[in-house]
Amino acid sequence: xxxxxxxxxxxxxxxxxxxxxxxxxxxxxxxxxxxxxxxxxxxxxxxxxxxxxxxxxxxxxxxxxxxxxxxxxxxxxxxxxxxxxxxxxxxxxxxxxxxxxxxxxxxxxxxxxxxxxxxxxxxxxxxxxxxxxxxxxxxxxxxxxxxxxxxxxxxxxxxxxxxxxxxxxxxxxxxxxxxxxxxxxxxxxxxxxxxxx
Amino acid sequence: xxxxxxxxxxxxxxxxxxxxxxxxxxxxxxxxxxxxxxxxxxxxxxxxxxxxxxxxxxxxxxxxxxxxxxxxxxxxxxxxxxxxxxxxxxxxxxxxxxxxxxxxxxxxxxxxxxxxxxxxxxxxxxxxxxxxxxxxxxxxxxxxxxxxxxxxxxxxxxxxxxxxxxxxxxxxxxxxxxxxxxxxxxxxxxxxxxxxxxxxxxxxxxxxxxxxxxxxxxxxxxxxxxxxxxxxxxxxxxxxxxxxxxxxxxxxxxxxxxxxxxxxxxxxxxxxxxxxxxxxxxxxxxxxxxxxxxxxxxxxxxxxxxxxxxxxxxxxxxxxxxxxxxxxxxxxxxxxxxxxxxxxxxxxxxxxxxxxxxxxxxxxxxxxxxxxxxxxxxxxxxxxxxxxxxxxxxxxxxxxxxxxxxxxxxxxxxxxxxxxxxxxxxxxxxxxxxxxxxxxxxxxxxxxxxxxxxxxxxxxxxxxxxxxxxxxxxxxxxxxxxxxxxxxxxxxxxxxxxxxxxxxxxxxxxxxxxxxxxxxxxxxxxxxxxxxxxxxxxxxxxxxxxxxxxxxxxxxxxxxxxxxxxxxxxxxxxxxxxxxxxxxxxx
Numbered sequence: 080x081x082x083x084x085x086x087x088x089x090x091x092x093x094x095x096x097x098x099x100x101x102x103x104x105x106x107x108x109x110x111x112x113x114x115x116x117x118x119x120x121x122x123x124x125x126x127x128x129x130x131x132x133x134x135x136x137x138x139x140x141x142x143x144x145x146x147x148x149x150x151x152x153x154x155x156x157x158x159x160x161x162x163x164x165x166x167x168x169x170x171x172x173x174x175x176x177x178x179x180x181x182x183x184x185x186x187x188x189x190x191x192x193x194x195x196x197x198x199x200x201x202x203x204x205x206x207x208x209x210x211x212x213x214x215x216x217x218x219x220x221x222x223x224x225x226x227x228x229x230x231x232x233x234x235x236x237x238x239x240x241x242x243x244x245x246x247x248x249x250x251x252x253x254x255x256x257x258x259x260x261x262x263x264x265x266x267x268x269x270x271x272x273x274x275x276x
Numbered sequence: 277x278x279x280x281x282x283x284x285x286x287x288x289x290x291x292x293x294x295x296x297x298x299x300x301x302x303x304x305x306x307x308x309x310x311x312x313x314x315x316x317x318x319x320x321x322x323x324x325x326x327x328x329x330x331x332x333x334x335x336x337x338x339x340x341x342x343x344x345x346x347x348x349x350x351x352x353x354x355x356x357x358x359x360x361x362x363x364x365x366x367x368x369x370x371x372x373x374x375x376x377x378x379x380x381x382x383x384x385x386x387x388x389x390x391x392x393x394x395x396x397x398x399x400x401x402x403x404x405x406x407x408x409x410x411x412x413x414x415x416x417x418x419x420x421x422x423x424x425x426x427x428x429x430x431x432x433x434x435x436x437x438x439x440x441x442x443x444x445x446x447x448x449x450x451x452x453x454x455x456x457x458x459x460x461x462x463x464x465x466x467x468x469x470x471x472x473x474x475x476x477x478x479x480x481x482x483x484x485x486x487x488x489x490x491x492x493x494x495x496x497x498x499x500x501x502x503x504x505x506x507x508x509x510x511x512x513x514x515x516x517x518x519x520x521x522x523x524x525x526x527x528x529x530x531x532x533x534x535x536x537x538x539x540x541x542x543x544x545x546x547x548x549x550x551x552x553x554x555x556x557x558x559x560x561x562x563x564x565x566x567x568x569x570x571x572x573x574x575x576x577x578x579x580x581x582x583x584x585x586x587x588x589x590x591x592x593x594x595x596x597x598x599x600x601x602x603x604x605x606x607x608x609x610x611x612x613x614x615x616x617x618x619x620x621x622x623x624x625x626x627x628x629x630x631x632x633x634x635x636x637x638x639x640x641x642x643x644x645x646x647x648x649x650x651x652x653x654x655x656x657x658x659x660x661x662x663x664x665x666x667x668x669x670x671x672x673x674x675x676x677x678x679x680x681x682x683x684x685x686x687x688x689x690x691x692x693x694x695x696x697x698x699x700x701x702x703x704x705x706x707x708x709x710x711x712x713x714x715x716x717x718x719x720x721x722x723x724x725x726x727x728x729x730x731x732x733x734x735x736x737x738x739x740x741x742x743x744x745x746x747x748x749x750x751x752x753x754x755x756x757x758x759x760x761x762x763x764x765x766x767x768x769x770x771x772x773x774x775x776x777x778x779x780x781x782x783x784x785x786x787x788x789x790x791x792x793x794x795x796x797x798x799x800x801x802x803x804x805x806x807x808x809x810x811x812x813x814x815x816x817x818x819x820x821x822x823x824x825x826x827x828x829x830x831x832x833x834x835x836x837x838x839x840x841x842x843x844x845x846x847x848x849x850x851x852x853x854x855x856x857x858x859x860x861x862x863x
Binding site: 082083084085090092093095096097100101104105107108109111112113114115116119122123126127202203204205206207210213214218 | 388389391392393454457458459461462465466467473492493494495496497499500501503504507511512513514515530531533534535538541542545
């Protein structure tokens with residue numbers, strides 16, 4: 080059985096460890112993924128004769144609450160990591176669970192928003208605006224759910240992860256946190272683009 | 277990292293050892309390569325004898341695909357789309373990146389495994405699932421995807437369910453490729469043995485590094501596009517469907533307003549870097565083989581590395597040269613025409629450096645060397661014939677003709693595929709501890725070289741005559757094609773001969789596994805790190821002891837101007853010029 084070096088400790092000439100390098104590379108590809116979707120949005124909107132204002136068709140108030148929920152979850156995520164880094168694993172675990180819970184609140188509010196639209200008979204196929212609204216928020220939601228699963232897994236296995244190697248839990252939390260903040264950031268772009276313009 | 281015992285078959289099948297995963301990629305991708313090749317043989321039969329009943333194949337295809345024994349045009353379209361898809365996404369890329377990258381990169385940097393062994397295993401299994409899904413779409417109602425490997429809407433948006441399976445399979449393949457490329461990047465950057473700074477990396481690793489970057493950054497565009505096309509097909513959105521679309525004489529009941537061109541932009545944003553994904557690892561393999569068998573250091577190593585990075589960066593700004601005929605406008609066309617001409621400069625630098633590596637070398641005409649040498653003019657021909665396609669004025673005439681097919685096949689078939697063969701013959705002793713038969717290798721190489729040219733050279737003539745590449749009858753019904761129609765039969769006969777010759781390769785490959793001559797750990801007297809490992813390298817460790825790197829990758833001293841030559845292939849011989857291994861056991 081081999082041991083892979085630089086799993087937790089940074090390599091001197093690159094100045095980073097394996098996991099953090101991997102998550103940043105992954106996010107680079109994610110930037111291009113969402114970049115391609117947003118470019119499509121731009122191209123389709125610019126090619127349309129008329130485009131409705133998002134605030135006329137979508138519920139800005141509900142989405143604003145959701146935005147706050149997500150920003151709050153990013154704060155609890157950072158706090159969770161800070162506690163784990165100095166060995167306060169109990170508090171860290173609670174905050175990870177709070178972060179995941181806030182994520183679930185976001186999903187619930189989003190589901191309510193979608194249901195409202197669907198009950199009014201609004202479908203993604205209606206026009207490009209709704210097509211983009213459902214697709215972009217849907218893709219974002221998939222990313223968020225993936226993040227929630229990762230966080231719940233970390234919270235459940237926190238003890239055994241830390242037992243296997245000292246500092247591993249904080250490292251995992253940092254990597255998951257980077258991803259979580261990115262998903263948060265995507266929403267901070269999607270919200271004004273879809274709802275406010 | 278494998279949780280299961282090494283002895284159990286489960287532990288071996290679901291292995292996390294990069295060598296096992298690499299070989300799994302290799303065999304799976306080779307099987308897909310063979311399948312893609314067979315699909316093409318069936319197409320070539322139709323092109324050589326359009327409208328004639330197929331022989332025994334017809335009974336295999338069934339009444340729906342070949343009514344009365346004659347191939348249905350719809351089925352021909354499926355074959356065309358799937359041949360391209362399978363060859364690019366299931367065969368060549370997994371071979372060069374998945375198989376060669378996985379197996380050789382950790383060895384060449386002196387690492388015990390990839391940075392994330394379990395992720396590595398996962399990416400193979402996702403690839404396999406995507407591949408199986410892709411191929412199984414042949415059995416879907418209406419058959420497989422038939423809108424070309426480019427899946428242009430609106431044709432693809434209104435196609436049968438096979439197209440949905442194509443998109444789902446592509447999503448799996450993209451996920452697999454993303455995981456794989458992150459793994460390769462982290463491995464190369466993080467797991468280099470002590471002493472191996474970036475500018476001591478073998479060129480092969482540089483090629484893999486840039487390839488992984490391209491896969492990482494280009495594929496997400498297709499991922500996004502595939503999501504949008506899936507929405508169009510399953511939910512009824514109109515991302516790629518314009519208003520007023522009429523299909524089979526009836527107005528399509530969609531909201532419209534979408535843009536078919538958007539798909540082309542997203543697709544080619546992936547697919548042009550993808551072209552370099554097909555060729556850069558081939559450069560890497562050829563560079564290693566040329567240096568070793570010419571006993572010369574790589575000429576202009578830093579220029580090669582710089583050019584590779586330049587090609588990688590520029591490949592993101594040339595995509596719309598595939599779209600000159602879409603009416604994007606002169607300004608946009610001029611831009612992409614200029615970038616396309618610029619990207620040919622680093623490509624030519626790479627090819628020139630490879631050629632100059634031979635200068636003053638003492639060339640051993642071994643089988644891997646023959647394939648690597650043949651790669652140079654074959655790729656050169658493919659590259660040069662691409663220049664007119666990069667110029668809008670010429671491309672308007674040549675677009676979508678057999679000229680294009682000839683052009684890119686020269687790059688990928690006698691180009692990349694020959695590099696893959698060179699790599700297999702070169703590293704076979706490392707993987708198995710045995711050598712492949714040189715005699716059978718020659719019997720494989722020479723007819724393959726002749727057949728490849730027999731297939732693809734006439735395509736330029738056919739294309740220049742104006743024959744479209746999509747024609748089910750090979751152009752039989754067109755007045756202007758009459759003069760070149762006989763070439764269709766010639767090309768097909770060469771294709772069948774090429775198939776026959778590959779049997780020799782398969783016999784050599786599997787025969788040598790059992791009966792190949794046993795060789796020591798460095799039969800070619802090569803210098804890079806992998807040749808310091810035992811053959812085959814140790815499971816989950818590779819090297820018998822930790823190593824350190826003490827020099828550049830190509831420590832082939834200047835050969836003496838004269839001396840006894842004709843050393844037998846792979847044998848230890850005093851006639852070899854002095855060489856220095858890049859690695860030694862760490863003390």
